[in-house]
Amino acid sequence: MPLSQLLWQHARREAPLECVGVLGGVQGADWEARVYVPLTNVDPLPSARYQADPAELLGTLRRWRGQSLELVGIFHSHPRGPAEPSERDRQWAAYPVPYLIADLRTEQLGAWWLPQGGTAEVTQV
Template sequence: MSLLLPPALHRELWRHARQEAPRECVGALGGVRLHGGWEARTLYPLPNIDPQPERAYLADPGHLLRALRAMEAEGLELVGLYHSHPRGPARPSLSDQALAAYPVPYLIADVAGGTLRAYRLPGGEEVEIG
C-alpha cells in the first residue's frame, strides 16, 4: 500500500505542522483511490479542538464534515488524515490508535525530527509515502 503525496501538498502539510507548533496540527487529504493505494489531490487543514493541543489532537467535527462535503463536491474522497507530533516521534501513540475511525492512511509529521510517516490504524501497518 502506498500514498502518493505530490510535492506541493507535502510542503503545505509541513507548513501547517510548523505553523501550529508547539500545538499538534490536524488535517484531511482528499484524493482518489488507486490500485494498491491512494493519491492525494488536496489538503484541508482543520482546527485542533483538543483541550491539550500540545499533547493531542481532535479535529473539529464541523470543519471535518465541511471538508468531506467539499471533497464529495469535487469528485474526491478521503484518502488520508494527518497530524503532527511537535516533539516527535513519527509513530502513532496509543491515543492515535484509539481515535482511528477511517480506513485510510494516517500521516504523522515529526516536527522536531523532520520525518513524515503514514500508517493504517489502528493496526499500525506502515504505508509508503511517494
Template sequence: MHLPASLHAALWAHARQDPARECVGALGGHRRGSGLNAVWDVRTLYPLPNIAPRPDREYLAEPRALLRALKAMRAEELDLVGLYHSHPRGPQVPSATDLRLASYEVPYLIADLRSGQLGAFHLPGGQRVPLRITDAAPA
C-alpha cells in the first residue's frame, strides 16, 4: 500500500483528535493487481464518525457517512482501497473484534496510539500488507 505523507499525517491527526476513542475512516484510490499481491495507491482520506456502543474499544462507521464517502469516491473515479481505525491503548495488530467484523476486501490500517506505529493488514486473515509512506501528493 502506498500512502502519501500528507494523508499519513491526516490519518494520525484524526486518530489523535480524541485519543480515548477509536477513530475510523475510509481510503479512496486505485488498486493494481489482485489478491495479496495487489498494490493499493491511496489518493484521499474520509474521516467517519464512530458510532460504536463502546468507542474506547471498538469502531463502527456511521452508515450514512460511509455511504457518502463511497459515493464521493465513485464521483472522483476512485475505489475503496482501505479502511483505517485506531487502537487507543494498542496494540498495532488486529483485535479479535477487528477480525470478526472485517467485511471489505481491502487492507485495514491500524494506528496504535500507544506506540505511534501504523500497520496494514488483510482481514479477516490478518496477513500484514506492506505499507510505504510516499512523498507524492495525492493526484
C-alpha cells in the first residue's frame, strides 16, 4: 500500500483527534520515505495538538538504525484544518526534516520545514 494511503488512513482513524507518526527512509540528494509508523498522541489536548509518545518514538528510531533507515519526515493531522503549521507546531519542532500536515476538512497535505516555516516539496509519499 502506498505510504500516502497509510497516512490518510491513520488521520481518518484518529479523527476528531490529531494523529502523529514518523516516516523512515534514506536521506541523500533526494530524500526517500520507505516506511510509516503511527505513534500514540499523548498530548493532554489531542483534539487540538499532538505530542508523540517519547518511548514509541525512541524505540522506532532505534529499530530503524539497525535497518539503515533514518527519520525523513514527521506527520500529523489537523482534523479541522488547515494543512499549515500552528504556532505550537513551530515552537515544538525538533527535527531537521519535513513536517507533513494533513487537513482532513479539505483533504490537502502540506509539507513544511519547521520551525522556520518554509514549505517543503514532497513529490511522492
